[in-house]
Amino acid sequence: MRTLLPAASAALALTVPLAAQDAAKPAAPAPSEIVAAAPRADWTPIPAEDLLVMTLAPDADGKPRQVVIQLIPAPFSQGWVHNIRLLARAKWYDGISVNRVQDNYVTQWGDPNYDNPEATGKPKPLPQGLKVMTQAEYAAPASIICCDINGNHNIPKQGWWPRSDHFRLRDSYSQNPGILNGFPAAHDRTSVWPTHCYGMVGVGRNYSPDTGSGAELYTVIGHAPRHLDRNIALVGRVVEGMQFLSSLPRGSGDLGFYTAAEADKRTPILTVRVASDLPPAEQPKFEYLSTESGTFAAYAEAIANRRDPFFIVPAGGADICNIKVPVRRVVAGQ
């Protein structure tokens, strides 16, 4: 029998097979098994216009490295999302690199000659047509999700998960953590905003009131730095290839930037394309599990109270960043 540690609750994680001597244990399904049994109708397609395909240089063994990012849908960050599509279509991202990897924090990519303490050349000019956003756009009005027709703040509108309290879902960073359109979020009485969970993608910026253009992006590679919520624009999440960004060598310069002496560690980004611009046969297709579905409710409850054979003490709750909305690639014939 295999040693240990249970499968993570990610949709694609595999469960430990049970050996004969474990057959007598109650076999409550693991979260991943609940997801695997979801009916086809519980999955929501992600528009190709919302998918970015980022191709890194091959790894040291010559293996290809492709990262797919889902851009966040309205009501969040649409000015930056516009800019990111524009930058991708101008091929501005082609030839930039990963310049910063700070352990338990972020991997960041952009022009190695823009605002980089280790710059050795001139910055790359930005394309025309980029929008400039204000700090107010880090969040959206709470009226989008709150409240029911009687104005009851405890009953959010359809679309927000959870619709009621089923288990301990506490948050040090907000009154109400949840999920909107498949993305982790939080709200109070006035606003709703996306949250900095593992794999979320944000927009590097300089000191306020600068809010960043979208030319400089980062993804979270450690414990959720939720203190960044409402302080930086979140624009999407990595839905495939996260391991290519999280396992890069950490930079030894300030804030994890690669120093000039380790410039060869900067991973080149060959191309970034909006999936809908690719030839149809090359367009990756992804879908996520609807948070309105019964499958999602069962999945979240199983995460909060693990009863599959490895576990002894169910937690009784879960952090919003551990209730990862399952996302999967659609393969032909599925």
Next chain:
Amino acid sequence: MRTLLPAASAALALTVPLAAQDAAKPAAPAPSEIVAAAPRADWTPIPAEDLLVMTLAPDADGKPRQVVIQLIPAPFSQGWVHNIRLLARAKWYDGISVNRVQDNYVTQWGDPNYDNPEATGKPKPLPQGLKVMTQAEYAAPASIICCDINGNHNIPKQGWWPRSDHFRLRDSYSQNPGILNGFPAAHDRTSVWPTHCYGMVGVGRNYSPDTGSGAELYTVIGHAPRHLDRNIALVGRVVEGMQFLSSLPRGSGDLGFYTAAEADKRTPILTVRVASDLPPAEQPKFEYLSTESGTFAAYAEAIANRRDPFFIVPAGGADICNIKVPVRRVVAGQ
């Protein structure tokens, strides 16, 4: 001026220098600046007997890779801690390897031929004298930290942080998150237990009632998998060299195990030594910031309410895994 993202709140993180045009902003100190100004007396030395020095094979560039782990002090997990010192002193760990790296979850090391689906040889015999622990030992009695002499459950005994509520410190996994002896923990009315934050080290096990010997260890490399709390023994945390474990290539087998085809990705562990067994000149020395100190109180408050120049909206709270107890290496003459 540098582009960016703020410094992480780790003790050693560096802050972004302010350019001239930012000079007018209020300059509240960053958490790292508060720690840097701590008086000498606020630091508590870590006994050499509690430090493990794990030397990995050099990296692809020939650079050395050393990881230092602090073993958790009483009241937690002392049976496993005994075993780990015994295994280190028997040199049992010498020659094992990292066999599993699962993204946003764990890096795990042990005998590649023990309970590994990709094993190709016979398991290494374990030394005599290993203790066998029960599941009850995943936690300690709450009486250790609770309550005050009047039995008030809202006022924990000295040693537990926080002593009272200063900001939002909510937890989906317990009623009372906190810190004990410098380690993240949580308690309810009956028990207190360490928590699975980034960098914590735990004991791989098979299905219950097996609780693991300590021969197979893992560390958390992603968002805190707190559902493992009270389900696995936590025995320490990485205090130096975490980047050597977190940046390893992810395994492509089930649960992130390296497959037989990628056996060359298993990082060899050359030696593991208890620091107190090393010649005095080679013993690393570490200390942590006392959570009883005023510096720690100011540090935690600054994490919960970032007011340093990068920030616009203070969070108003913090997750226990983001209130990382500062640990630093003591250098000669400090």
